[in-house]
Amino acid sequence: MQGARKNLQINMSEDTSISEHKPEEISVVIVDDHGICRAGIRNMLQGSEFHIVGEAASGKEALALVRRCSPQLVLMDVRLAGKSGLDTLEALKKELPRLVVVVLTIYNDHTYIARALAGGAAAYLFKCIERDALLIALNTVMRGETLLSAESLLRSLHTLSKNVAKSHHLFQPLTDREKEVVCLLATGLNNRDIGRVLCVAESTAKTHVEHIIGKLGVSDRLQAAVWAAWQGLVPNPD
Numbered sequence: 001m002q003g004a005r006k007n008l009q010i011n012m013s014e015d016t017s018i019s020e021h022k023p024e025e026i027s028v029v030i031v032d033d034h035g036i037c038r039a040g041i042r043n044m045l046q047g048s049e050f051h052i053v054g055e056a057a058s059g060k061e062a063l064a065l066v067r068r069c070s071p072q073l074v075l076m077d078v079r080l081a082g083k084s085g086l087d088t089l090e091a092l093k094k095e096l097p098r099l100v101v102v103v104l105t106i107y108n109d110h111t112y113i114a115r116a117l118a119g120g121a122a123a124y125l126f127k128c129i130e131r132d133a134l135l136i137a138l139n140t141v142m143r144g145e146t147l148l149s150a151e152s153l154l155r156s157l158h159t160l161s162k163n164v165a166k167s168h169h170l171f172q173p174l175t176d177r178e179k180e181v182v183c184l185l186a187t188g189l190n191n192r193d194i195g196r197v198l199c200v201a202e203s204t205a206k207t208h209v210e211h212i213i214g215k216l217g218v219s220d221r222l223q224a225a226v227w228a229a230w231q232g233l234v235p236n237p238d
Helices: 001-013 034-045 058-070 085-095 110-119 131-142 150-157 178-185 190-196 203-217 222-228
Strands: 026-031 048-057 074-077 102-107 123-126
Touching: 026 058, 034 048, 034 131, 048 058, 048 123, 048 222, 058 074, 058 085, 058 131, 074 085, 074 131, 085 102, 085 110, 102 110, 102 131, 110 123, 123 131, 178 190, 178 203, 190 203, 203 222
Parallel strands: 026 048, 026 074, 074 102, 102 123
Antiparallel strands: none
């Protein structure tokens, strides 16, 4: 077992080297403690615009690798050796708020989903996903859009405890319009759909979302949705 672990560490050291990629490609780091899963993800992304620049098997390795590679996207499992994937997610987002992190796992658990949202994950995907669906999902989050369905998002947000969300203090009061926007945002609507509901331009909806994020002092729209859930602004999915 020790010999195998040593070989894995050697291979991981080789895998985490930065490779050259074209400007139009999106740099990706894969974080999973199972080599066969990393290989499967590599195979699914092969030939796409998503270019793998490194791999890690643990939270500690992931943090060091991301600092070194500066990827645009991280694909990460929930459970890792040592530091959990959710703890690693929170550490990455705290250090690099603009980094896009997608959880890719086998665990269909609302608590995990809620923690991932609270930690700043752009999406929560399952490993049974087909290649085409994965590529569509990754392109969606790279455009800054929310991926979860409204029902899944609502159910996950309602599992959050106040202890998770109460750290997001309201720096400035929201206007009545911004309260309308944050409610729609929390149901998973993108800027275009928010604009349609409120009969305003997509650019106006985008500006409202940006103002809300700034006032709440959060890093992205999902963190704003967490705040809305804590404030009781999110409708009950039942």
